[in-house]
Amino acid sequence: MLLEKYTDHINEILSRYPVRRSALLPLLNLAQREDGYVSESAMKEIARILRLTPSQVYEVVTFYTMLNLKPIGKFHIQVCRSLMCALVGSDTLVGWLQARLGIRPRETTPDRLFTLSTVECLASCGTGPMMQVNEEYYEQLTEEKVDRILADLKRDGTCSLKSGPFMFPQPELQQVKR
Numbered sequence: 062m063l064l065e066k067y068t069d070h071i072n073e074i075l076s077r078y079p080v081r082r083s084a085l086l087p088l089l090n091l092a093q094r095e096d097g098y099v100s101e102s103a104m105k106e107i108a109r110i111l112r113l114t115p116s117q118v119y120e121v122v123t124f125y126t127m128l129n130l131k132p133i134g135k136f137h138i139q140v141c142r143s144l145m146c147a148l149v150g151s152d153t154l155v156g157w158l159q160a161r162l163g164i165r166p167r168e169t170t171p172d173r174l175f176t177l178s179t180v181e182c183l184a185s186c187g188t189g190p191m192m193q194v195n196e197e198y199y200e201q202l203t204e205e206k207v208d209r210i211l212a213d214l215k216r217d218g219t220c221s222l223k224s225g226p227f228m229f230p231q232p233e234l235q236q237v238k239r
């Protein structure tokens with residue numbers, strides 16, 4: 062369980078916030094790093110730690126698309142469908158992915174390798190159409206690039222076409238192994 066394995070880490074997170082409930086997002090992030098999604102038991106445990114109701118935690122988990130409510134594939138493909146990307150072909154990009162993976166958004170391939178999602182703006186508006194795979198960005202995508210990315214990910218999980226994102230370091234998360 063989350064609390065048993067990460068007591069010191071959780072206490073360190075709690076120590077950063079004068080108001081206990083402010084630690085909700087970091088703890089949800091920790092739970093997702095551990096399991097790949099935020100399980101019902103993790104939500105209950107976090108609610109108990111923060112002295113919230115489980116429904117208060119659930120409300121937050123369902124608000125943020127970066128938090129997963131069920132297990133996802135090894136590679137989580139998130140395609141931006143907001144305006145700037147839509148204008149340069151995000152629907153076409155989703156179509157390419159659907160055709161190659163045989164799944165629709167919110168579905169996972171039978172081999173548990175890929176989950177496809179559509180999301181709102183990923184702050185890469187000038188380089189659409191784009192998608193995020195796990196923590197990497199792939200931008201200005203073409204059908205050929207999509208084929209190469211999927212082939213590379215299937216082969217060994219890496220692809221040189223990735224371009225970002227440029228995130229601030231999150232040192233507390235580097236200690237957690239999935």
Ligand code: FES
Pocket residue numbers: 141142143144145146147181182183184185186187189191
């Ligand atoms: S509109 Fe697609 S990244 Fe912003």
